[in-house]
Amino acid sequence: MGRASGKPPGRPLSDAVRMDVHAPWTWSANPGATVYGETLRKAKQGEWRRWDPRRSKVASGLLRTSGAAERLLPAPGDHVLYLGAGHGTTVSHIHDVVCHGGAPGRVVAVDLSPRCLRDLTRLSHARPGLVPVLGDARRPEAWRAWLPRRASWVFQDVAQAHQASIFTSACERFLVPGGRGLLSLKVESDRGTDADGLRVKVEHELADAGLILEEVIDLEGFEDKHLLFVVGRPPRA
Ligand SMILES: C[S@@+](CC[C@H](N)C(=O)[O-])C[C@H]1O[C@@H](n2cnc3c(N)ncnc32)[C@H](O)[C@@H]1O
Secondary structure, three states, rough: OOOOOOOOOEEEOOOOEEEOOEEEEEEEOOOOOOOOOOOOOEEOEEEEEEOOOOOOHHHHHHOOOOHHHHHHHHOOEEEEEEEEEOOOOOHHHHHHHHHHHHOOOOEEEOOOOOHHHHHHHHHHHHHHHOOEEEEEOHHHHHHHHOOOOOEEEEEEEEOOHHHHHHHHHHHHHEEEEEEEEEEEEEEEOOOOOOOOHHHHHHHHHHHHOOOEEEEEEEEEOOOOOEEEEEEEHHHHO
């Protein structure tokens, strides 16, 4: 972990997020604590946390997108659904964003590994609004009560077979009309299809589910064999 002080890093994307050439930074909702050994930078009334793009597909997507990076992120106060939360690396930065300035945001962080849940639960003690859920993304009936209203942002990073259909079901059930979804796709995880074939297949699945594909971001170099699909759910007519 590094600690530095001085001027804020990079340029602002919002009050909660800044971007330098190598990484985004988030304004910490829990200053003084690191989650995964990330660099902290002190500021007058708090602290910035460097968001490592080699450890987070959302962070690498922010660096690689050809559009406005801020559109990939939720806003302060949003309720969001995160499937495949792992040990909380990316979750913690998303929590910084939705709970920025004391906003009543909520991150419902689902993972099926008890070891991950142990770390997420520890993290949640210092971060109100982070809701760790031991559950299977494929069985939402078991955990949907933790998401009392639809999410404005859904992210999925489960790295397992049938990733696209798990994601489209989650968006159909839980993404608010007008909301945005990000699917991190591990290209190797669906057997029997090459990378290009898999990409086309996923694009069709997203379209069939009524989702508008905005961008496919290749994360090669940060996360090899990973694509990040950015979709929007059309607003109700
Ligand atoms: C690549 S890791 C997630 C890393 C995390 N998103 C991050 O950026 O820090 C994939 C996670 O998905 C979880 N996972 C795999 N299949 C799942 C499923 N069906 N439901 C919920 N979690 C699942 C695994 O336990 C693992 O923690």
